[in-house]
Amino acid sequence: MSQPANARGFDFFSAGELPAPALPADEVVAIVRERWGLDVGLEPLGSQQDQNFLARTSTAEAPGERGAPVGVVKITNPAFTADELDAQDHAASRIAKAAPQLRIATTSRADDGTPRSVVAATSEGPLAIRLLDYLPGGTLNGPAYLSPAVVSRMGEVAAHASLALAEFEHPGLDRVLQWDLRYADRVVDLLAHLHPDPAKRAQVTDAAASAWADLQAVAADLPMQAVHLDLTDDNVVCTTERGIRLPDGMIDFGDVTRSWAVAELAITISSVLHHAGAEPVSVLPAVRAFHAMRPLSAAEVRALWPLVVLRGAVLVVSGEQQVQIDGGANAYAAEGVEREWRIFEQAVSIPSVVMTHVFAAALGVDPAAGGRVAPAKPARTETPGLAAGGRVAPAKPARIETSPRITLDPAIDLTRATRLDVSITSGDVDAGAWLDADLDERLAHAALDAGAPLAWLERSTPRLTASRTHAPDSAATVPNGIDVWFAAATRVSTTDADTRLVVEAADGMTILDGTVPARTRARIRLEAPDAPQHVPHLVRPEVAPGWLAVTEDPAVAIGLHDEGLDTALRAYSTTGDDAADLIARRDRSFADVQEHYYDAPPRIERGWREHLVGTDGRVYLDMVNNVTPLGHGHPGLAAAVAKQLRTLNTNSRFNYGAVVEFSERLAALAPDPLDTVFLVNSGSEATDLAIRVAMAATGRRDVVSLLEAYHGWTYASDAVSTSIADNPNALATRPDWVHPVDAPNPFRGVHRGEEARRYGPEAAARIRELAASGRPPAAFISESFAGNAGGIPLPDGYLADVYAAVREASGLAISDEVQAGYGRLGEWFWGFEQQGVVPDVIAVAKAAGNGYPLGAVITTREIAARYRAGGYFFSSTGGSPASSVAGLTVLDAFRDEGLQRNAADTGAYLKGRLEALAERHPLIGIVHGLGLYLGVEFVRDRATLEPATEETTAICDRLLELGVIMQPTGDHKNVLKVKPPLVVTRESADFFVEMLDRVLTEGW
Template sequence: MSQPASRRGFDFFSAGELPAPALPVDEVAGIVREQWGLEVGLEPLGSQQDQNFLARAPGGGTPIGVVKITNPAFTADELDAQDHAASRIADAAPHLRIATTSLADDGTPRSVVADTSEGPLAIRLLEHLPGGTLNGPAYLSPAVVARMGGIAAHASLALAGFEHVGLDRVLQWDPRHADRVVDLLANVHPDPAKRAQVTDAASRAWAEVRAVAADLPVQAVHLDLTDDNVVCTTERGIRLPDGMIDFGDVTRSWAVAELAITISSVLHHAGAEPVSVLPAVRAFHALRPLSSAEVRALWPLVVLRGAVLVVSGEQQVQIDGGANAYAAEGVEREWRIFEQAVSVPSSVMTHVIADALDIGLDAGGRAAPAKPAPPGGRVAPAKPAPPGGRVAPAKPARIETDPAVDLDRAIRLDVSITSDDVDAGAWLDPELEDRLALAALDAGAPLAWLERATPRLTRSRTLAPESSATVPLGIDVWFAAATRVSTTRGDAHLVVEAADGMTILDGTVPARTRARIRLEASDAPPHVPHLVRPEYAVGWLAVTEDPAAAIGLHDEGLDAALRADSTTGDDAAALIARRDRSFADVQEHYYDTPPRIERGWREHLVGTDGRVHLDMVNNVTPLGHGHPGLAAAVAKQLRTLNTNSRFNYGAVVEFSERLAALAPDPLDTVFLVNSGSEATDLALRVAMAATGRRDVVSVLEAYHGWTYASDAVSTSTADNPNALASRPDWVHPVDAPNPFRGRHRGTDAVRYGPEAAARIRELAASARPPAAFIAETFYGNAGGIPLPDGYLAEVYGAVREAGGLAIADEVQAGYGRLGDWFWGFEQQGVVPDVIAVAKAAGNGYPLGAVITTREIAARYRTQGYFFSSTGGSPASSVAGLTVLDAFRDEGLQRNAADTGAYLKSRLEALAERHPLIGAVHGLGLYLGVEFVRDRATLEPATEETAAICDRLLELGVIMQPTGDHQNVLKVKPPLVVARESADFFVAMLDRVLAEGW
């Protein structure tokens, strides 16, 4: 370049205003043509202080590169440093795509200082990296956020040791100058309240950084690896960052600033909050470990970054007079980054980050408490602090109460998720805690109390897109008599509040009234809440102490139990690790990082941290979770008798009678087993015994179970990728009667029945007449798709004509799930010869059944006798009876019809606005939402479906994919699901489809 070198580069504090270049498009196109012989069309790209264009081949063709017109304030040395930094990262991380300056045919960089209408300007043609960036407000998944952290780490590693004269510059984006930038620019902010918020937060954050600044390594940094500057490759519908662009801010700064700037850019995206950045922090640390000092500086740097963005954005808008659309549009985005950065105190986030990385904090910080304890426990005690650290204040706190209070007779209340007191939905009663406390006082206790750190289910809320504040930072106490509470020593600050949060100034707690007591560390942030969300609990607990210990309420036994809890590692991730060591891994679990679920109620599932999820997939429990009638009936039976069905007792007879009565004539005889797999297996064996044959006709893309016979007729490649190749020769599959994506679609679906019947006749003609035809009566495994009208009548007729039996697999569709019909085959207007049923029959208790005629059942004698140890046991029979009672008394089938129709209509309305939804299948509460990338080709959106399910989990909905392509949402909730829950599910799905996954 012709511009002379400078020994010192740009200095923001002496440069004054920096209006971005604003050359006309035609002029830029002319320069490109003149300098490099390229004919291009130019599309403006956003930039804060430069001017950028996407250059395409004429007529809107293939992108050729990015024309970057650098602000004239920057020197040739600085641009050279940027080019070298890009090349250095490209060499060190060849798996990443790096936007370097493109080369002409002769190998020279396309870089020039051109005379323009605005004077000499440095213009470069940078390599174009296809795939786009993460620009915009769309949701970023944990996988994407982790990739961003990994890219930042690779840049940091590659630039360590890089020296260049062009790094000698003072940028407003360098956090080493953040205090000065905010002081200089704050006055440009038009809102006095926001201005004060920014300056106050920046002042606090700067003090926190300054305390560790001497221990922060300094090196060359990219300094702008934000969502705007990482590029992505899209594979099968999922975008993942794999490259970087825009080296305009390359300079020398604190190494940890690379990560701070990256994670700051996450905070404005849909659904993002401070803990959303942890995947990036972990990924960065895994490649380029953070020191304790860097951990302490990280979140204050995020706050400073947010503050600088806010004031700089306002300044740039004013400088450009509104002409810079990129800067103008960024004002709201930058304020959201700042708002999220300050939404949690830096000291709390520092402990959250330290815990996530398992790093102790140096002097000036406390060692972070361990992760939440197992169910019924509390967030475990703090880890031992490293040298220079501390666990508790120098002077342990001591809280004095009235000497007349006999602490040995105090009653510790339990409203954790494992407590009996929260059964049967009692946790939803806002008065439960007070009722339990007053009952304890009435029984003679001098005080009742709720401990610190144990998540309280009573504070959980259903149908919420984020977790509730369930973890207490102090204790709640009810005294039998008015009692004064005060501290006698210690550095911690005692807070005594009434139930409404108002401070009790003299510390006197009225009799039989709740008081909230906290011990806040001397360096705790202001406004410590009494209850916090579990994601942040480890950080908040680190800046508070346990009042129960200070009062003397904890005994040695409880403390020992808590210490044991902290060493067993029974949080969700550790439990999965234990499961993997002892449980055959072929027994898969939902989600890659599943929550730990230990309680359910109706259509809700509750994690150990108190997070409540809406269960929209669990067709095993039509009565819902935690049904008190079922629990009481089975418990009573287990207390009296539970044996096998060879003994003579009433429950098995009554259940068999009632189940047979629900089947149409002539089906009147029942076999009882333990599961759906056993039911279908037995149904097949009954057919083989009754006919003396072994060949069976089944349907493609179907799943019937895991036993030998039920697996043999299962053809779902989602459940077994080798299903089609591994079928035994006695199984003869026919086409899946799928009118949406099968061989015959729409009105042509009527051809499936005659074709299947023809196949059965072919087998009979070839001396292999089938013993049975087996199929789900509603095409469930493919996503709740009704069979074509007349399909079963056609096929049942053919198999019977050949002397075989018709087996109806009702394991999923049966028991009222379709709403208007108790059995799925009723929707087809047919009666099978054999019914296999399970799942709903026991509401999760192991129970299945085969229902057939007395004559067919009797022929099983040719195979010997049948016996199932727990099939038809007293307990399972009582469970089955209780389920039937609930169907009769609680209107479950009617709710399946009404709520199911309502839910389907709402999902269909959603499909009108979101093209990813190819179809909404099903009836009643047996629905499927099928995702496709193209409604014409029906290309399955498999990866998108998995990602949507993961995002729904974050928003409080349990959902899983189904079908051979795993592109259908399996919408099969408990039949008690309320309309409000249906609305919540649709709202969250709508949000995911709008915001991204």
């Protein structure tokens, strides 16, 4: 038990009950006027043991408005001494000086420089009253979601305070607070009886006792210093820039004292745990940020999570005490009871020893270094974290000195054992086989039937068969042990005294004598003595390094393999390490202009239909990948292309059937008189060739295009691309032969709503002006739907007006169908059909090959012949046997799998749900599009249409956490690009909408 010293200041254990002051607001107003000459109005603010008001000027600039903030009036609990208040003021000033980038709430000063601090005679006796600086921006108070960036900044703020106060000494620090975790055991012991729920009371006391015992192992090695001790979400102040709030200040120095330095961080991260979506690993950004500025010792790493548990326990019992003391009058304390219980629940949801190893792996710290622990056993030379497609490497364990052995009775010829593989790289999980709940069993029984004496699944390799679709949280995919099927009944035992051998049936029930029935799955684990009483067989990847650190590999103990990985697995798992390492390698070798989605992207190595799978087995719903209408991993396409690659793959100058058949079928899909096909390898090449065909056919070089449009990366396709989302300098760098006209955007363009009908005639007039000036255009090029702008339909009649004008000038009309074509709109196969027109040239790609390099230009025989007069055309992969077979297979799948009909039906359903969402969330300005070519546009104000750019990026990041792949589009990057594979189901549409609703409700 901790024992408080004879404190000079407040001593919680001697003070007894500590009711907060409750002065009437008008009395406080009078004191402020009398002592400081300020005429203010007061708004009550929450406090556990003090009384706080926000003071505003008594006059407002306009009727109905509140006055400007003057400061925060703090009425300190009379139990605290003048020395303690002085220490608080000095601590605030010290941090303000050491960290000028932070805003610090120091005591306000009058014009003559004197602090606004008095001890006033009040109706409750003498009370210390101060006016503290008001810091605008608000705190993180409330249940809203906190992003990793916000949590990281909280860790930085705590580190700044810790560094600034490291050498601070003051007699006012000599106090004993109930919030000082050095006395947490006594606080819980003293107050636990006040909790009205016996079951919860027992849970709190048991957890606190266990955490206190863990803490005592390192307590003597924890450095002491002055600490703020209350840098929680309530006391961290934020600045909001362009819709995103980030902590940059601190308030409320009422708990400044001398304590364990690491308690500063423990209290900060504990306050994260009650927020929406928060769980223990959510605090990692703060821990990393704190450690980067103020490194944690091994002892502090070991103490950190026990301190979080103790903080949660203290909050629970203290909250119940305060509610009873104040008789329900303290709304702040009463509202906090549920919040404090959630903090405690999250703190105890993962054992401290596991979280310690999670921290150690994240920080690269050996938790056994220093402190009162045995030397660590050397860990395998694996990078802590998740290896690509292979094992999760544990943090360094701190226990077993010799490798344990497991005996099998009767003995088995282990050289004939079969290691099963259901990782994301295994061929056995192809074609969605991983969704079959019986796949493990079928593979094992097939191995036994083939003569293997045992089949087994290894430890630490994420199992795709354990994952799940449409899940806002990652699944438990990482095994702490192995799964074994024996051909004959086999007894599993060990004589090793340092580990616990656990043999379980598939349902988790322990097989007491260790005898596993024949052909039955058994789960075998080796658990260290310091492992928690219950070790899950499968755990989530985020916490796997912690759990693996308290277990050993039974396969090694049996003799199935040594400490290293099997050769086949080693070749893959040691080449990539985790997602962050792979990004670092990419940045060193890959031109950085080739961007990647997300700042910290997961490593994706498998896809199936509308799902993508990370190397940890996390399954994401892909709502953005319009390159693959058939979905990912389509078995028919894979088989057809593989067969063709085994047979022949050359270029289109040779005579073979696939190129002819594909060209015929593609031409048949185009309206008359379009009957001639050029095959290319990409959308950029298709639009480039379409422009060159038009120039050759007309003998001209001028082209009219739309603003906000994107057509590709080749010279010609980039020249007519004007989207500043892809090229910030697009408008300033167009060649003189490109003539952009206004984007026909009826939502935020120059003409809106009904006025959008003016776009067509105005564009036609511009074309006629060019012709009259002696520069008649070779072509007008546009997407049939404004893809980069967010899937915005053109105004009715737009293309009819413009096509008529360009043809009057003997130019050609080019429809870029790279994104909108191929049935994505549902009702129409080609986007231009929605406008009731027929272009002279069609450019298509993306969907044509389902991601295989294939594109096409479709035009008339006459126009194609004019291009022929200028020379030969050739594309190495466009029209190759493999790409032609890919194109044919895609067309077959469209026909056989009803993809265009699904685009219409599921697209209409999805748009309806998104529009319903817009009725409840004002951030949604409009839902654009048709079929499965949709865009959700976010605005900060529906009247001004100010783009919510930063919010859109943050929303996409939060959706990724919840299992949805989504990206922004549009010149303002404020539109969700909703263009999923055309196989997307209503179930997937519902999951996307539900997750978007959750983000818009909880925050981002």
